[in-house]
Amino acid sequence: MMGGMKTTSPKKPLCLLLVALADEYKALLHERFELIDAPTAALRAAAIAQRGAEIELVLSNGATGLRAEEMDAMPRLRLAAAQGAGYENLDVAAAKARGLAVCNGAGTNDSCVADHTLALLLASVRALPQQDRALREGLWRDALPLRPSLNGRRLGVLGLGTIGRKIALRAQAFEMQIGYHNRRPRPDAAADWAYFDSPRALAEWADYLVVAAPGGADTRHIVNAEVLAALGPQGHLVNIARGSLVDTAALAEALAAGRLAGAALDVYESEPRPPEALLGFANVVLTPHIAGWSPEAIRATVELFIANVQALDQGQPLLTPL
Structure with missing residues (x-):
C-alpha cells in the first residue's frame, strides 16, 4: 500500500449453486465466485427473490434444472450450467432465446x-x-x-x-x-x-x-x-x-x-x-442415483464448470455447450 491508498481485489461474480456439494468442492467455487448455496426449493426461491438482480452464473443439474421465469428474474445472468451430462429440466430454449450461454458436464462422470x-x-x-x-x-x-x-x-x-x-x-x-x-x-x-x-x-x-x-x-x-x-x-x-x-x-x-x-x-x-x-x-x-458420484467425478464436474466460465469470460467457445 502506497500513499495511503488501498488496493482492492476485483469483485467476484455471483454464482447461484442449486445442487448439494461437499465443502471441499464448494471451496473450489468459493475461490473464484461469490457463492449462494441454495440446494433446497426454499433457499433457491429466497436467493432469487433477494439477489436475483446480481446473479451472473447458475450451476444446477438435470433433475433440479432452471426455469424460464427464474432466468427472467436474473437480468445479469450470463451462464446456466448443468453439473452432469443430463439437462432435462434446464430450459435450454428459454436460455438461448435470452442469449444466455448454456453448458453441461458431459464426460465428467x-x-x-x-x-x-x-x-x-x-x-x-x-x-x-x-x-x-x-x-x-x-x-x-x-x-x-x-x-x-x-x-x-x-x-x-x-x-x-x-x-x-x-x-x-x-x-x-x-x-x-x-x-x-x-x-x-x-x-x-x-x-x-x-x-x-x-x-x-x-x-x-x-x-x-x-x-x-x-x-x-x-x-x-x-x-x-x-x-x-x-x-x-x-x-x-x-x-x-x-x-x-x-x-x-x-x-x-x-x-x-x-x-x-x-x-x-x-x-x-x-x-x-x-x-x-x-x-x-x-x-x-x-441404489440412490449414485452411479455418477465419486470424489473424482464430482471434482471433475466442478472443474469443468469453472473452465466453462473462464472460456466465457475470455470470449472463447464453451467446452461443453448445449
Whole structure:
C-alpha cells in the first residue's frame, strides 16, 4: 500500500449453486465466485427473490434444472450450467432465446457411471444381495440356485452415447455380445456391435438390457410393458439413465408375474422417494442415483464448470455447450 491508498481485489461474480456439494468442492467455487448455496426449493426461491438482480452464473443439474421465469428474474445472468451430462429440466430454449450461454458436464462422470452399471448388472444377474443374505442366514451354495454368468451373453445398450459406449466396452471385457439402439447407427460403434431400429427389437435379441438414453419427453416410458415382454423371463434390466425412461408400474407387474428375472436400478420416477412398487421384490437391486458420484467425478464436474466460465469470460467457445 502506497500513499495511503488501498488496493482492492476485483469483485467476484455471483454464482447461484442449486445442487448439494461437499465443502471441499464448494471451496473450489468459493475461490473464484461469490457463492449462494441454495440446494433446497426454499433457499433457491429466497436467493432469487433477494439477489436475483446480481446473479451472473447458475450451476444446477438435470433433475433440479432452471426455469424460464427464474432466468427472467436474473437480468445479469450470463451462464446456466448443468453439473452432469443430463439437462432435462434446464430450459435450454428459454436460455438461448435470452442469449444466455448454456453448458453441461458431459464426460465428467461417464467412466464412473459405466463402472456402476457393470456392478449393478453383476449384482442382478449373479444375485449378489440375495447370496449375501443367504450366507448370513446359514445357507451354503448347495441350497441356492445356480446363477448365470455374463460371458457369452447378449447385452443390449439402449442409448449409445458416451456413457453407453463405455458400458459396451466394459461389457466386451466380460466377453459379452453387444447390441444397441439409437435414433440412428453410431459411426463410432465397433463393427461387431449389432444395431437395432427399435427398443423392442433390441430387447428381443438381448439377454440383458441396459438403459443409458437421455431423459425428457421423447424417451418417457421407452421401456414399457411391450419391451419388458420382449426381454423375457430370463432377462435382466438395468437403468442408470433417468427414472422416466422405465414404466415403473409395468416393471412391477412383469416382476410379480415372473416375466422378468430381475432388475437393478439407480434412478426412479419417484426420486428422491424410493420406488414403492418395487421395494418388495428380492430380485431388484436399488441404489440412490449414485452411479455418477465419486470424489473424482464430482471434482471433475466442478472443474469443468469453472473452465466453462473462464472460456466465457475470455470470449472463447464453451467446452461443453448445449
